[in-house]
Amino acid sequence: MLRLSREIRVEWGHCDPARIVYNPNFYDWMEGGLLALFAAAGFDMAPMIAKDADFRGTPLVRGDASFMAPARVGDLIVHHVEVSRWGTKSFDLHHRFTLNDATLVEANQTRVWARANPDNPQSLAAVPVPDAIKVALSEDKHIRQTIHQETR
Amino acid sequence: MLRLSREIRVEWGHCDPARIVYNPNFYDWMEGGLLALFAAAGFDMAPMIAKDADFRGTPLVRGDASFMAPARVGDLIVHHVEVSRWGTKSFDLHHRFTLNDATLVEANQTRVWARANPDNPQSLAAVPVPDAIKVALSEDKHIRQTIHQETR
Amino acid sequence: MLRLSREIRVEWGHCDPARIVYNPNFYDWMEGGLLALFAAAGFDMAPMIAKDADFRGTPLVRGDASFMAPARVGDLIVHHVEVSRWGTKSFDLHHRFTLNDATLVEANQTRVWARANPDNPQSLAAVPVPDAIKVALSEDKHIRQTIHQETR
Amino acid sequence: MLRLSREIRVEWGHCDPARIVYNPNFYDWMEGGLLALFAAAGFDMAPMIAKDADFRGTPLVRGDASFMAPARVGDLIVHHVEVSRWGTKSFDLHHRFTLNDATLVEANQTRVWARANPDNPQSLAAVPVPDAIKVALSEDKHIRQTIHQETR
Numbered sequence: 316m317l318r319l320s321r322e323i324r325v326e327w328g329h330c331d332p333a334r335i336v337y338n339p340n341f342y343d344w345m346e347g348g349l350l351a352l353f354a355a356a357g358f359d360m361a362p363m364i365a366k367d368a369d370f371r372g373t374p375l376v377r378g379d380a381s382f383m384a385p386a387r388v389g390d391l392i393v394h395h396v397e398v399s400r401w402g403t404k405s406f407d408l409h410h411r412f413t414l415n416d417a418t419l420v421e422a423n424q425t426r427v428w429a430r431a432n433p434d435n436p437q438s439l440a441a442v443p444v445p446d447a448i449k450v451a452l453s454e455d456k457h458i459r460q461t462i463h464q465e466t467r
Numbered sequence: 468m469l470r471l472s473r474e475i476r477v478e479w480g481h482c483d484p485a486r487i488v489y490n491p492n493f494y495d496w497m498e499g500g501l502l503a504l505f506a507a508a509g510f511d512m513a514p515m516i517a518k519d520a521d522f523r524g525t526p527l528v529r530g531d532a533s534f535m536a537p538a539r540v541g542d543l544i545v546h547h548v549e550v551s552r553w554g555t556k557s558f559d560l561h562h563r564f565t566l567n568d569a570t571l572v573e574a575n576q577t578r579v580w581a582r583a584n585p586d587n588p589q590s591l592a593a594v595p596v597p598d599a600i601k602v603a604l605s606e607d608k609h610i611r612q613t614i615h616q617e618t619r
Numbered sequence: 620m621l622r623l624s625r626e627i628r629v630e631w632g633h634c635d636p637a638r639i640v641y642n643p644n645f646y647d648w649m650e651g652g653l654l655a656l657f658a659a660a661g662f663d664m665a666p667m668i669a670k671d672a673d674f675r676g677t678p679l680v681r682g683d684a685s686f687m688a689p690a691r692v693g694d695l696i697v698h699h700v701e702v703s704r705w706g707t708k709s710f711d712l713h714h715r716f717t718l719n720d721a722t723l724v725e726a727n728q729t730r731v732w733a734r735a736n737p738d739n740p741q742s743l744a745a746v747p748v749p750d751a752i753k754v755a756l757s758e759d760k761h762i763r764q765t766i767h768q769e770t771r
Numbered sequence: 772m773l774r775l776s777r778e779i780r781v782e783w784g785h786c787d788p789a790r791i792v793y794n795p796n797f798y799d800w801m802e803g804g805l806l807a808l809f810a811a812a813g814f815d816m817a818p819m820i821a822k823d824a825d826f827r828g829t830p831l832v833r834g835d836a837s838f839m840a841p842a843r844v845g846d847l848i849v850h851h852v853e854v855s856r857w858g859t860k861s862f863d864l865h866h867r868f869t870l871n872d873a874t875l876v877e878a879n880q881t882r883v884w885a886r887a888n889p890d891n892p893q894s895l896a897a898v899p900v901p902d903a904i905k906v907a908l909s910e911d912k913h914i915r916q917t918i919h920q921e922t923r
Contacts, residue, residue: 326803327816331631332516332638332692334821338527339494339632346491347782354845355920360783361844364484365790375490379531385591388636388817389810439537457923464811467913478651479664479787480795484844486669486788499630506693507768512631513692517638540665540788541658609771616659619761636820642831643802646795668788679794683835689895743841 318397319352321460325390335385348396356451371429380422404441470549473612477542487537500548508603523581532574556593622701625764629694639689652700660755675733684726708745774853777916781846791841804852812907827885836878860897
């Protein structure tokens with residue numbers, strides 16, 4: 316499977332009065348990682364949604380997460396994300412957040428490929444995941460996004 | 468069990484380019500609901516943490532959530548939260564978000580009562596949940612927080 | 620002018636490692652207050668945007684803010700907002716956040732009434748603020764939104 | 772002055788139903804940029820606050836911002852930040868956000884060097900900015916943080 320690993324610098328605003336990352340940020344990062352994975356595979360969600368008025372993206376249907384250790388301001392954590400199952404109209408993602416070699420958070424999500432429901436455009440209908448998506452996201456490659464710093 | 472139901476007005480900033488609530492907001496609301504439930508039971512977490520330098524709150528250990536239907540800007544949703552299990556050092560919460568009579572999101576969380584680890588204050592140790600907390604949060608009462616509007 | 624005052628409970632997730640409200644939350648609340656003010660005047664922005672494909676809302680053009688005192692978890696602050704100037708295509712808002720009788724934050728914003736630019740739909744064009752909006756938001760009324768709690 | 776320029780990828784969760792960056796995110800990024808600037812100069816705020824119980828960071832006192840153009844999901848914007856004035860107990864920051872060569876947002880902030888007020892630890896007292904901070908942040912250097920992507 317195509318695997319994306321991206322560095323995330325923990326910022327002041329990610330942390331709460333207990334001085335650790337406020338847990339909803341991990342869910343926010345999962346959304347960012349999904350989009351980054353699709354973009355790395357050549358599929359930019361934003362223009363896909365802008366061009367196709369009835370495409371509704373890949374809404375989250377179910378998720379679970381385990382929190383093993385906290386992260387703190389300044390930590391450089393790594394978010395690993397890949398597809399772990401292909402269904403017809405759905406797929407699963409596996410997320411892992413690490414700091415150095417320790418796993419901080421591990422999570423699974425089931426998402427659907429969604430279009431506007433033709434009978435009621437306010438609601439969603441799951442439709443088959445396009446084959447081109449499955450092929451691109453199933454490639455055996457590892458994409459790494461890292462933050463570089465240079466001084467002049 | 469003590470049950471809290473609180474109204475949440477979906478705001479512009481809660482919603483994403485798909486024009487529905489961005490799912491990490493539900494996780495943010497779960498944190499808010501936990502604190503509101505404890506406060507309604509007479510236990511304000513912030514002063515508890517401020518007064519007891521080694522108390523670390525009730526960090527999330529595990530959670531799962533199912534998303535059934537979206538919410539949109541302006542929707543007045545209701546967040547229901549109550550303890551669904553008492554362990555020795557942990558407890559489970561059940562969350563449900565409704566819009567009119569439809570369930571939007573249903574979630575379960577396992578959290579621990581945490582103090583600084585005496586051997587390594589940077590890490591946490593789960594300790595027994597105080598009896599006073601269990602008693603207060605086990606009361607058979609329903610607390611409702613609603614938003615009122617009046618014009619003069 | 621129509622003035623809206625709304626209660627905001629400061630939550631755990633609004634606060635940072637300094638254990639005070641993380642300042643970007645005040646800017647988030649200003650957006651929420653603007654929408655609440657329009658809604659209270661009978662103009663719900665979300666359906667207005669959904670119904671009129673070229674309407675782009677009231678984007679922020681300029682703002683300033685002064686921060687006098689911090690707020691903390693559990694504080695019940697009040698956000699006061701009203702229009703302070705009408706231009707042809709723009710208007711100014713005045714925001715004030717109070718805790719008990721102290722002013723925490725005072726801010727001014729200039730916003731425009733925006734539509735898609737007919738020459739380039741990706742960009743915005745400021746257009747005259749509709750008279751019905753000016754009339755409704757100029758009424759001499761005070762709307763208060765408060766959080767009520769009841770136990771059964 | 773020491774100038775930091777850092778790349779920020781606009782994510783789905785940064786954008787609102789108008790499909791542009793929700794403006795409070797720019798204020799969030801300003802906070803992140805300040806911390807990144809201090810860290811690049813050798814001063815990590817989080818350990819400074821953790822080690823010195825009475826140090827309260829550099830709270831925002833006043834700010835203004837002008838918004839010239841929107842950003843959208845997937846845009847790679849650059850945030851430029853540097854000190855623009857040193858006072859005795861305060862300093863000003865200048866922020867600029869660009870996309871390609873266009874300026875999206877320009878902002879100024881006045882912040883103070885703060886410690887707990889000895890007469891009332893709940894409130895803050897501005898104290899002189901340490902000389903070592905002024906020297907480090909006044910160096911004539913440009914630090915660039917960029918996001919790199921590699922595939923294996």
